[in-house]
Amino acid sequence: MNASSTRSSFGYHGRYLVVDVSTGRSRWQSLDERVRRGYLGGSGLGVRLLLEHEAATAEPLGAESTLAFVFSPLVGSPLTTSAKFAVVSRSPLTMRINDSLASSGFAISGKQTGADAIL
Known part of the structure; x- marks a missing residue:
């Protein structure tokens, strides 16, 4: 399935990929429209x-810890940056949920997979 065929409204595909690095398995999870509208952008989502x-x-450095790469709904649009x-x-260190933002080709490649996020 190509990424453009999964693209839903508001710049989201409506799904994300969960990867278990301990087993090497992955699965797609759907992303409800209510969540997509309520948590706009990478950090909020x-x-x-x-x-x-x-x-x-979860323990931040433990095996069950999650690292999320979340792509902006604007990725792939004609807007600059x-x-x-x-x-x-x-x-x-702080036990808080933190985020960091970046711009690169990784965002474009990630969004082309048909995923709004990779966990």
Whole structure:
């Protein structure tokens, strides 16, 4: 399935990829439209996904910890500097959920997979 065929409204595909690095398995999860509208952008959606996957209570450096790469809904649009993504995780220093934003081709490649996020 090509990424453009999965693109839904508001710049989202409506799904994200969950990768278990300990087993090498991955699975697609759907992303409800209510969530897409309520948590706009990489940082907000990333925090929501971490909370949904109970990463907020996981040991930050433990095997069950989650690292989220969340792509902006504007990735792939003609707007300049739209190739943004957020990396969201729980800090081992503060135990808080933190984010970092970046711009690169990784955002474009990630969005081309048909995913709004990769956890």
